[in-house]
Every structure is written in structure tokens, then in C-alpha cells.
Amino acid sequence: MAVSSLAGIDESALVVQSREGDTTAFGELVRRYEGKIFRLGQHVTQNREDAEDVLQETFMKAYEHLDQFKGDSKFYTWIVRIAVNQALMKLRRRKTDRSVSLDETIDTGEDMVVREIAAWGEDPEQQLSREELGGILDTAIDSLEPLYRSVFVLRDIDELSTEETAEALGLSVPAVKSRLLRARLQLREKLTRFFKRKGDDAFAYM
């Protein structure tokens, strides 16, 4: 694929051109979203090799089935669905000992526990280098359960809507909401260890 000068072109125009066989236009779509898809693959599978496969398979399938993309959603939402499916399949295959299920488990609310409450300093992330911050943020996400991770990445990092996230993961809207809340609270808790104002001690709560 040639290096394109299509950076400013509207997404729907690129999709139309790609469908007509313009490989440069499809190359531009790949360039726009490959980083996000690779990150999503890494967060869901937690395995670099799998993430690379997810990346390739996602764009191969997207190209193959471009006719099926109706344009009633964003292109990214459409490929995210493909990517999530590929990633979850790999995750299931790897974890044969421990079943990874997307089924909606009964929500007891017991994991919605807040242990540490401490105010953060001003702009705590500014105190760290980009690499340090990236490391902390990634490690925190990767310590979440697969479904919490997926919901959080789609909703809060990729900024899909609740409905789009539900569609991509095959979950109901309430299930997305409850998992998002838990994911956010768990991440808040993990980041508090790094970002709390010095001198503030955590105390038990609830």
C-alpha cells in the first residue's frame, strides 16, 4: 500500500473508496485504527502474539466483509466488534483450565467495595514520565477481570457509547453499566496508591 495523503479525508468516503477496490483508501483506514485495535487486543488477550493475530485478523475480515458494513454505525465500532470477537476467542482458547465466560453472572454487588479513600494531589499524572504513567495505567487495567477490562477499554479509553459497548461485547446495557462502575472503582483504588496526596492515610470505609 502506498503512503497515502488521505489523512484529512472523511471516513465514510474512505469506506466507499475501499469498497470500490481502492487499496490506498483501505490502507488509510488501517492506519487510523491499527493502534487502537492492537491496544484493545493486548488488553483483552494479555498476550502480544495473540494481539498481533487479532490485529491482522480484524483488518483481513473487515476487508473481506466490507460489503456488510452498512455505514449506520461508525467504522471503528464495526471493526471493534470483529476485534473483540477474535480476542475473546483467543482468550478462551488459552485459558482452557479456567473458563472465561461472557455470560452474565448474578450480580451481588459485593465486589463494589471501596477500601481506600484518599484525596489525590493536583494533576498527579504530571509528576510521572509518559512511560511511567503508561506502565502504571496498563498494569492497573491488566489486573482487572477480562470482562471488566473489555468494558473499560471500550467505554473509557476508546470512548464508545454504552450502547455500542453492549453491542460489541454482546452484553445488555445494564450489564455494561454495572461492569463499568466496578472497573472504574477498582482502577480508582489501584491508582490511589500512586496518586494520593502525601501525608493522607487511607482509612477503612463501608
Place this chain on the structure above:
Amino acid sequence: MLTCKDFLSELSDYLDETIDAELRAKLERHITECPNCWVIADTTRKTIQIYKGMEPYPIPPDVESRLMQALEKKMAAKHK
């Protein structure tokens, strides 16, 4: 009166601003009176903000070139 548990269960919608004005007012009243929930709301909001600003890392060059090779092959096959 709203309990802390009630507050927590509405926290996501509160931060996403997807709740009606009446509930919003109740939640806001709660955090003015409850320092714990204020801290939780504030730090959860910051958590979300920090992640939102996170750009994906550039794809490693070897991964990128394998992707492009695979796609070129596929495109060539489709448009002979």
C-alpha cells in the same frame, strides 16, 4: 436520605452526566455532606480523565510490516 451505597451505585451515571436533574441534585447534596463520597467521586473522575487522554503506543515496526504484507496479499487476491 441517600446512603453512601446509593451514591456509589449512581456514580457512573453521575460522572457521565446521564441522570436527571432531580437525582443529580440529591447526589450533589450527598457529596457536600459526605467527604468520603466526595473523594471517591473526585478520584474516580480523575481516573477516567487520565485514561481518556491515553494515546495508543505506536505499533512496533515488525508488527506493522507483517500486517501490511498480509493485507497486500489479500487485496491482490481480491482484485486480480
